[in-house]
Amino acid sequence: MKKLVAAALAIGLAAPLASVAAGAADIPHYPIKDPPRLSWSFAGPFGTWDKGQLQRGLKVYTEVCSGCHSLNMVAFRNLTDLGYSEDQVKGFAASHQVTDGPNDQGEMFKRQGKPNDYFPAPFANTEAAAYANGGAAPPDFSTIAKARAVESGFPGFVFDIFTMYTTKGPDYVHALLTGYQDPPKGMRVPQGGYYNPYFHSAAFLKMPPPLSDGVVKYDDGTPETVDQYAKDIAAFQMWAAEPHMVERKETGFVVIIFLAIFTVLIYYTKKAIYSRLDDH
Amino acid sequence: MSGDHSTYAPRSGFTKWIDTRLPLPRLMHDSFVSYPVPRNLNYAYTFGGILSIMLGLQMLTGIVLAMHYVASTDQAFTSVEFIMRDVNYGWLLRYLHANGASFFFLAVYLHIARGLYYGSYKAPRELLWILGVVILFLMMGTAFMGYVLPWGQMSFWGATVITGFFSAFPAVGDWIQRLLIGGFAVGQPTLNRFYSLHYLLPFMIAGVVILHIWALHVTGQTNPTGVDIRKKTDTIPFTPYATIKDALGMSVFFLVFAYFVFYMPNYLGHADNYIEANSLKTPAEIVPEWYFLPFYAMLRAITFNLGPINSKLGGVLTMFASILVLFVVPWLDTSKVRSAVYRPVYKVCFWLFIVDCLLLGWCGSQPPQGAIVLTAQLGTLYYFGFFLIIMPLLGLVEKPRRLPNSITEAVLSRRQTSAGRPAGATAAPEDRG
Ligand code: HEM
Numbered sequence: 135m136k137k138l139v140a141a142a143l144a145i146g147l148a149a150p151l152a153s154v155a156a157g158a159a160d161i162p163h164y165p166i167k168d169p170p171r172l173s174w175s176f177a178g179p180f181g182t183w184d185k186g187q188l189q190r191g192l193k194v195y196t197e198v199c200s201g202c203h204s205l206n207m208v209a210f211r212n213l214t215d216l217g218y219s220e221d222q223v224k225g226f227a228a229s230h231q232v233t234d235g236p237n238d239q240g241e242m243f244k245r246q247g248k249p250n251d252y253f254p255a256p257f258a259n260t261e262a263a264a265y266a267n268g269g270a271a272p273p274d275f276s277t278i279a280k281a282r283a284v285e286s287g288f289p290g291f292v293f294d295i296f297t298m299y300t301t302k303g304p305d306y307v308h309a310l311l312t313g314y315q316d317p318p319k320g321m322r323v324p325q326g327g328y329y330n331p332y333f334h335s336a337a338f339l340k341m342p343p344p345l346s347d348g349v350v351k352y353d354d355g356t357p358e359t360v361d362q363y364a365k366d367i368a369a370f371q372m373w374a375a376e377p378h379m380v381e382r383k384e385t386g387f388v389v390i391i392f393l394a395i396f397t398v399l400i401y402y403t404k405k406a407i408y409s410r411l412d413d414h
Numbered sequence: 415m416s417g418d419h420s421t422y423a424p425r426s427g428f429t430k431w432i433d434t435r436l437p438l439p440r441l442m443h444d445s446f447v448s449y450p451v452p453r454n455l456n457y458a459y460t461f462g463g464i465l466s467i468m469l470g471l472q473m474l475t476g477i478v479l480a481m482h483y484v485a486s487t488d489q490a491f492t493s494v495e496f497i498m499r500d501v502n503y504g505w506l507l508r509y510l511h512a513n514g515a516s517f518f519f520l521a522v523y524l525h526i527a528r529g530l531y532y533g534s535y536k537a538p539r540e541l542l543w544i545l546g547v548v549i550l551f552l553m554m555g556t557a558f559m560g561y562v563l564p565w566g567q568m569s570f571w572g573a574t575v576i577t578g579f580f581s582a583f584p585a586v587g588d589w590i591q592r593l594l595i596g597g598f599a600v601g602q603p604t605l606n607r608f609y610s611l612h613y614l615l616p617f618m619i620a621g622v623v624i625l626h627i628w629a630l631h632v633t634g635q636t637n638p639t640g641v642d643i644r645k646k647t648d649t650i651p652f653t654p655y656a657t658i659k660d661a662l663g664m665s666v667f668f669l670v671f672a673y674f675v676f677y678m679p680n681y682l683g684h685a686d687n688y689i690e691a692n693s694l695k696t697p698a699e700i701v702p703e704w705y706f707l708p709f710y711a712m713l714r715a716i717t718f719n720l721g722p723i724n725s726k727l728g729g730v731l732t733m734f735a736s737i738l739v740l741f742v743v744p745w746l747d748t749s750k751v752r753s754a755v756y757r758p759v760y761k762v763c764f765w766l767f768i769v770d771c772l773l774l775g776w777c778g779s780q781p782p783q784g785a786i787v788l789t790a791q792l793g794t795l796y797y798f799g800f801f802l803i804i805m806p807l808l809g810l811v812e813k814p815r816r817l818p819n820s821i822t823e824a825v826l827s828r829r830q831t832s833a834g835r836p837a838g839a840t841a842a843p844e845d846r847g
Contacts, residue, residue, distance in 0.1 A: 164698075207492070207495050212499075273689070276495065277688040280680055280685060280688040283685035294681070295678065295681065298678060300677070302685075377499060378498070378499070382509075383677065385506070386672060386673075386677055389672050390672055390673065390676070393669045394669065397662065397665040400658065400662045400665055401662055404658045404659060404661075404662050407658050411453065
């Protein structure tokens with residue numbers, strides 16, 4: 135009888151495992167490769183922005199990505215966070231044309247940007263954006279650094295809490311931008327698609343590799359490599375998605391110190407109060 | 415408690431004047447100061463207080479968020495981002511509210527687990543328990559509708575999937591679904607009614623909480639021994655004893671909460687909710703918030719038809735049953751002994767049940783393929799087996815350990831044994847004062 139039960143159990147356990155192995159073969163898992171984890175200046179409890187890096191990221195955005203990607207929720211005035219003066223922001227805004235109106239004749243018109251304006255979008259709407267890019271609209275950059283997170287799996291997701299790993303987004307963007315390569319032998323990449331094992335939802339995406347060494351000039355001596363550009367734009371996207379991150383962590387530090395002291399005080403008060411009871 | 419035990423003595427002329435007209439200060443004094451509590455309550459008993467504070471925090475942050483939020487399908491997503499970027503401390507409000515919901519559920523699950531462990535649902539506390547389950551139901555509705563408000567991809571698709579389940583009910587299903595979403599697909603009417611209800615339900619929760627606490631103060635609290643209060647030395651006054659213990663539990667809880675709010679505010683959420691809702695683009699995986707995962711796993715575990723009940727309806731019924739079964743727990747458990755401390759077999763079954771819930775949660779987060787489906791099915795079986803088979807049968811066959819004659823005796827005997835032990839060898843966690 136015992137043997138029978140054991141045999142039944144063995145079959146019961148083996149069958150689903152076998153089906154998993156089989157399932158893994160025919161249901162592909164994306165991304166094909168997990169993004170490597172980089173170290174970022176803004177990671178960890180005391181992380182801060184590297185303003186030079188954010189400025190370089192802005193340069194990469196304006197010179198390369200802004201041709202296709204919008205940045206709808208960031209206003210020019212926010213750029214003072216990157217260490218620019220009010221005048222520099224005014225000048226930067228003025229180098230953009232924004233649509234305003236309607237005027238007193240009911241017409242929309244173009245004018246120079248002002249600090250209160252938001253970054254103008256490269257396409258009039260998502261349909262136009264998709265039409266110009268082989269059917270896939272380039273996503274807006276305002277929240278993208280928080281909108282991509284490759285799962286850590288078990289038990290990694292538990293460790294992430296203790297290592298305070300919160301830079302999945304920038305790690306992903308960096309991996310994607312540096313991850314273009316030739317498709318493995320035998321894989322057919324459809325027309326207009328580019329193989330990238332780091333892309334989160336398929337083996338290829340509709341964005342041509344946007345970066346190559348030297349396309350953006352840096353004036354602070356930072357290497358002009360794809361790897362560096364990718365890091366800088368990813369950091370810039372993180373700032374765009376979470377402009378109050380540093381303030382948040384600084385506030386958090388004060389709150390946690392306060393709560394810790396408060397907890398210790400309550401602990402000793404509690405001990406003193408309970409010592410009045412005869413069972414302590 | 416009722417006036418006959420009241421120890422409230424108004425001192426000034428003004429408080430005396432109030433007391434003879436509306437004895438609200440007396441009610442507060444008798445409920446939160448002189449109210450007698452068992453002397454051996456442990457930290458598992460602090461979650462009730464934590465829950466009340468969390469409800470208050472959700473209401474407070476929610477009301478301020480509502481001043482800036484725009485319930486329109488075109489603007490909801492942007493308005494939440496605007497709160498995060500441009501409203502003073504808007505990021506704090508929003509992260510407190512979003513993580514607050516998670517910690518609210520964490521606390522309520524621990525509170526329920528405490529109840530299951532110490533048999534808090536047994537006579538005479540059946541109504542107290544049932545009111546608690548009503549609160550859980552309302553919380554689930556509130557959180558589900560709140561999650562739709564930021565109008566991200568998971569908001570939209572979560573709402574679509576969950577309301578879609580109602581169409582599984584024969585005859586009335588489609589009608590219920592249309593009533594819920596106000597049309598044939600999730601859209602502007604859905605967002606509007608969810609916003610309205612999301613604002614309303616927390617106040618209904620607050621009403622039920624008042625009944626819950628009223629019922630509590632009629633029967634009194636259970637305690638880790640499960641033995642009823644027999645003499646005066648069994649109890650201590652709520653203030654300062656329970657107050658300070660609750661305060662300690664709360665401040666540790668808030669430390670963990672603050673860690674998430676300030677350092678990992680998006681850890682408990684889903685990245686896809688930072689993409690604006692798009693009715694033409696289904697996300698690769700539609701998963702609910704973590705606190706719904708065990709129920710979601712049970713819903714998807716029913717992959718087979720049962721006679722006239724197809725797998726979809728079976729799943730929906732299973733999911734509802736998994737919460738409805740809690741209502742009848744007081745009558746399912748046949749054991750005369752309240753606390754798991756004195757029930758060696760039930761204790762093991764209880765911890766297996768906790769592991770089972772975690773396992774179901776994991777299954778709910780994974781794509782339903784291969785071993786995940788089977789694991790979820792076995793997990794569902796144990797979930798219901800625990801309530802419907804173990805609880806009734808175990809009470810009849812289990813041989814409980816000897817109960818102490820009174821709380822005082824239990825406490826004093828512990829002091830004697832621990833006095834004879836080397837330092838560090840403390841009592842088991844469930845007996846610790
Ligand atoms: C039982 C208490 C409550 C729970 C469990 C709860 C839960 C939630 C959840 C899970 C969200 C989505 C969070 C996100 O990802 O952004 C949310 C959003 C929201 N809630 Fe609540 N809520 C509660 C009470 C309230 C109250 C009392 C109000 C207002 C009077 C309110 C107003 C809002 C608003 C305006 C939003 C949208 C803004 C946002 O998404 O951050 N909530 N709620």
